[in-house]
Amino acid sequence: MKNQKSESIPEQEIAKLKESALFLEKGKTKFSSRLLVIGGLLTAGQLREIANFATRYGDGTVHLTTRQGVEIPHIPYEKLHLFRRAVDKSSLQPAQSGKCVRAITACPGTYCKFGTIDTQLLAKELFKKFGKRKNLPHKFKIAVSGCKHCCSKPQENDLGVMGVGNFAVFVGGMAGKTPRWGNRLPFDVKEKSKLFKIINAAIKWYEKNGNIKERFGATIERIGLENLLDELNKV
């Protein structure tokens, strides 16, 4: 397996590894692993574990992704099974990959002096409630900001929550090749329980109406924001 080229790694295997957030790199012999981070928060112990993974299985470097995730690059194919076993035994886990609700990003609004909501707690709660949603039309990104400064860019996510004392919600944002600024719902949400119901209804609407590989914002463009709002107003 030493210096194995991707041509000799079966396509099915490469696709399966991708589902576990292991991505084949350019040189076609090494993989990058993304690890799950919620709200950008890690313990010192987890940082030590990450450093250990990078040293033992990668080349000693760690990349921080734009969505607050941790990526360990340059893991040789032949070391993947040992790496995965080490991750399984650690306090970390692979990131979400594919057509699912991805890791929830959040600013430090919990303790930032401008924060109006507990962003870190909300990110954890959102991940617990929605992090297992799979088989969506496309990936679904959620971000939480503690105030109008929007440091975690809720308007650039499929669904964004902005603390305004209450919760302001943005739908259909995305960056990428066809960026779209999320629409702010015409109402803010007071209760967290209602916020969860609104998010659930938005995901269900997307599941029902989205075409395969169509981002939430594109579905909103195609079908109309009013149609989504009609659904959310029933909550």
Ligand code: SF4
């Ligand atoms: S969005 Fe607001 S609360 Fe969050 S880090 Fe930025 S300034 Fe602080």
